[in-house]
Structures are given as C-alpha cells and as structure tokens.
Amino acid sequence: MNTAWIMLALAIAAEVIATSALKLSNGFTRLGPSVVTVxxxxxxxxxxxxxxxxxxxxxVYAVWSGVGLAAVALIGVFWFGETITLLKLLGLLAILVGVILLNLAGGGH
Incomplete structure (x- = not known):
C-alpha cells in the first residue's frame, strides 16, 4: 500500500476523532474534548x-469526506444513540458507491 493512502487513512481517523470530540465538547465548553477537536x-x-x-x-477529498462522513454517521448511531432510517442508509450507500466509482476511474493511482 502506498504511503499516501496510509496517510489518508490516518487523516480520516483524525477527522473522525475530532468530529466525535466536537459533539462531546458541548459547544466548546468542555476543555478536554475541545482540545481533541482542534x-x-x-x-x-x-x-x-x-x-x-x-x-x-x-x-483525496472524495475518500476523506465520504469515508469520514460514513464513519461519523455510524458513530452517531452506535455511540451517541442517534437514529438511523432507511433513507440515511441509502445515502451512506450512495456515498460509498461514489467513492468506489471515483477510484475505479483511475485518478487515485
């Protein structure tokens, strides 16, 4: 695997952690989660x-935003108890298909 793709996975992980911490920061009123977010x-x-x-x-942006969005949506459901509907699932599937199609187009190689 290419170093850039490993770095992209790390960038996605950092963004997902930051976004989850943003929820926990309570509008930047809690120091710990606020620092993690920034x-x-x-x-x-x-x-x-x-x-x-x-x-x-x-x-890069398609993969970063698409995978990050899907991960945050799943964290919202499983960690924060947010609701999931068929329409939300279809939206996440559409994002996944879009990311796959962009990569199949050859621009990521």
Whole structure:
C-alpha cells in the first residue's frame, strides 16, 4: 500500500476523532474534548496537505469526506444513540458507491 493512502487513512481517523470530540465538547465548553477537536482537525488537515503532493485533490477529498462522513454517521448511531432510517442508509450507500466509482476511474493511482 502506498504511503499516501496510509496517510489518508490516518487523516480520516483524525477527522473522525475530532468530529466525535466536537459533539462531546458541548459547544466548546468542555476543555478536554475541545482540545481533541482542534488537534484532530489540525492533524487531519496537515496530513491532507502532504497527501495532496502525490494524489489528486478530487480523489483525496472524495475518500476523506465520504469515508469520514460514513464513519461519523455510524458513530452517531452506535455511540451517541442517534437514529438511523432507511433513507440515511441509502445515502451512506450512495456515498460509498461514489467513492468506489471515483477510484475505479483511475485518478487515485
């Protein structure tokens, strides 16, 4: 696996952690989750800046935002007790299909 793709996985993980901490920060009124949020987003964007030296921005952003969105949605359901509906599941599936199609188009290689 290419180093850029490993860095992209780390960028996604940092963004997902940051977004989850944002929910826990209670509008930035809780210090710990607020610090995790800021550091997580900073790490994610730094990694993205390095990844974009070798991969196309469209592919990187599609994968980063799509996988991150799906992961955060699942965390919302399983950790925060948020509801999931058929329409939400179809939306997540559409995102997944879009990311796969973009990668099959060859721009990520």
């Amino acid at each position: 550091c997580g987003y900073a790490a994610s964007f730094y990694l993205l800046s390095q990844i974009l030296k070798s991969l196309e921005v469209g592919i």
